[in-house]
Amino acid sequence: MSHVLAMKPVIQPKKDGGASAAASGAAAPVGHVVKATDGTDGKRREVAHVERELPPGGVPAYLAARKSGARSLVLWADPERRNRLATLVTESVSDGVCVYRVLGAGGETIGTLVREKALSGKGLRTRWTVAQPGCPEAVGFKGRIFWWFVWWLLLPVQTAIGVGSLLSGGGDVARGPRRIIWRAGREVPLEFLSDGNEVHVHASWVDWRLAAALAALIPTFDSWLGTPWDDKRN
Template identity: 70%
Template structure:
């Protein structure tokens, strides 16, 4: 399908419920919105970490090696599961993640190959869906990476001053990703608003929703990954 996916936090539950407190669990705190020409803007999923038996501490420990696990719910109270993202393997800078449907069936595979891990100078993302062409995208354009590296000495000074003063900002590396499959570009991640554009009608929005949740978790030390919170 065609459309634009974004992930956004929702206001805190008005009852004041929070994870780990007595009583019913708090509703899911992040939503996936889809905007298209037919239905306009609407919420299509509620996303949260799928915690292992050891809870948040175990998730954060595994996260450092590249492991990720999310659940996409149809509602904020977790009554219906739409999809699940699980980690298949993480080795030598290459992470493979599978997206499962509501019945546990595989609906897509996402592979992230870290920059300089053997495939080139840029991080490589591969998206596959059953019966669809493989789509490959690279993080940032080469030209803007050259510009960013040329400005790195200046950014290092800015970062040092920001740490000392507690203010200021540092330019992040190029983050836009355009996936190619044959002669078309079915997917595009626009970093200015963290939007995932679905350009091809064969794109499964559930796979796109998992992807728009996954990509920001690899933001590095300059970013603010949503899944690294301690509570």
């Protein structure tokens, strides 16, 4: 049975009198949560609370590093940040290839995620590789070749719509294909659906913490048409 994980923003209740957490001196609440369902009852359950893990230089240092592809995320078991489930750290960034390591609460390696940017040397599409100790390596490509072909054919029209949108403040531009299907031999262990930013886990051997980290990581590479959740200034 497949499991579905999706990260959603947390709607924070308004403080009395409009006071913010920062103004009161309290830590800001965790802004995103990963919800999961196994398809039995259709109910989504909160399984991880996600936020950026800022370097010593704070937000400016994080934003400067993310331009190269670096990411640092933490998954908490609770919104109070008492129990850490997993941490995603950047192992290396070079020539459009980003390697991320996902660590467990004790610092053990859960798995690695590799993103190879389109046209970086290994193909026309962005390539994602998911590796887990003792398990087969899974490789997926962003979008299908046919839909990318269609999208590029329509690019002149989309460009005109985009310019019109900037001038009029309305309109909508079609985004490039974003679906990812991971394959490990003949098996399809993972799948990312852009509608709802959902990661579908089809194989029982996939560690759900690795899948949750993937669900948090992929949206940080949203295109210029989207709004990456980790690209905030505060």
